Amino acid sequence: MTSKILAGVRVVEFDAIGPAPFCGMMLADHGASVVRIARPGGQPPTLDAGSSDVLLRGRLTLTLDLKDPVEFGHARELVSTADILIEGYRPGVMERVGLGPDACFADNPRLVYGRVTGYGQHGPLAQQTGHDINFIALSGALHAMGDPDLPPPLPLNLLGDFAGGGLMLAFGVLAAHLQAVRSGRGQVVDAAMVDGVAALMAMIHGWRNAGMWSSQRGDNLLDGAAPFYRCYATRDGRFLAVGAIEPRFYAAFRRALNLTDPLFDAQLDRRLWPEMRARIAAVVAARTLAEWQQAIDEPDACLSPVLSLEEAALHPHLLARQTLGFADDAIAVGIAPRFLSDHAEAATLSAPSVAETIAAAWPLSDSLRAFLAFPAADEPATGYRREG
CATH class of the missing domain: 3.40.50.10540 (Crotonobetainyl-coa:carnitine coa-transferase; domain 1)
Structure with a gap:
């Protein structure tokens, strides 16, 4: 692409x-x-x-x-x-x-x-x-x-x-x-x-200036302190990532993990966060990552598996977008961002090579063309060297 x-x-x-x-x-x-x-x-x-x-x-x-x-x-x-x-x-x-x-x-x-x-x-x-x-x-x-x-x-x-x-x-x-x-x-x-x-x-500086961010590491909304924004180990030694910040996503997260205890009602009560983290850790650790797939599939629960590079390259969503994929044994990485009105985005077999593009786009002198083994400007292209 x-x-x-x-x-x-x-x-x-x-x-x-x-x-x-x-x-x-x-x-x-x-x-x-x-x-x-x-x-x-x-x-x-x-x-x-x-x-x-x-x-x-x-x-x-x-x-x-x-x-x-x-x-x-x-x-x-x-x-x-x-x-x-x-x-x-x-x-x-x-x-x-x-x-x-x-x-x-x-x-x-x-x-x-x-x-x-x-x-x-x-x-x-x-x-x-x-x-x-x-x-x-x-x-x-x-x-x-x-x-x-x-x-x-x-x-x-x-x-x-x-x-x-x-x-x-x-x-x-x-x-x-x-x-x-x-x-x-x-x-x-x-x-x-x-x-x-x-x-x-x-954003972090803004929160700090407003008294919403502590200089103590591991004591804040996005640094692992919040029980609803961190990773938890599963029974098979894998990890489940949780990012359920907004109230409706937090509610969906609770449903997905069956967190019915009133302890979890006070989402933003930092005094309860250590106990909440421990309880959620125990719940997640009771199942394998595969066994959590139904919860992961809950659209609003903000749950994701922590994937390896190879697993990510095989994920259906990333494959569908051509974000990642395999080319033989190599992981191919797509471009970002996408421009949806760029009708030339899809590569074709007739697309010019890098060297052909350089030869056409740059007003090269005869000596530099010769150094690159490019044809003269008025000659047909027959092959190039030094292409990256």
Whole structure:
């Protein structure tokens, strides 16, 4: 499944890890023509998924040694005709290789220059190294998660890298591109993961400011304290997720689990929450996850099985939406969000390859076409190399 809503937008992505390639994937998924410039040697082995790396789908990967004058020239040529550049290096790295914003704007004043880092382009920690865990720790988000008697759990790298970084960068560069189309002038987008995660915590900050959120972990509505918003273990060691917040959903949840005791009448009485949690845990633990399926099927009870990656890829709802699925032994991941008026969304066997799209969308010089093994602009396409 593909989308064409960004067709005609040209993007240069400089190889990095985490948020920058996620942003590149999002743009490519929705029709942007993305050329990814990779460094010789690639990524460290612990991070390199090779041809299985879903994050790198949908764009042409071009390995360039930016210390080589000819290959540096190829990179600069691509940037000079791009709409958007995205990079995820520490401040100053792109300037040192000669492709900082000033150099790129000199060639292409309408360029949107997207930069994603942990701590931003300025501030006392701008040059500090780190990863997702460090950025969400500093933002206050990590402290708000988990059991009060245990170290905070790690939400993979979804919160900092992808939500606070990659998605914020994608939003920023597209917003700046809209302005560039109107004004003819590009700008730098400074997407700091600490900023992005802090913005994602806006609702929690609002609750804290209103006295509705405690700084004590495991004492709040959404951090596991509420008996109607947490996970419970089943008899077979699986888990049942409960998210029955609103009164009518809470009532349906009670019916689904047969929680008739008056103890459960006072849903929001926090003094009763520990006992309610213990009672619900005992009820859920009496059955296997499969035996809870009838309760899960209750539309308003807000109950879900906690599925493995493989199980999720086989779930009927996710299969029906092409959200997940199997392609041989690999899990295929669909695009998000969907644009229901995008009539070109369904992929066809005659859809052009990534390389054909690049060749058609970019005004490439003869030397860069030759380097890519593309035919000259007036020659028929017969096959390409370097396709990602």
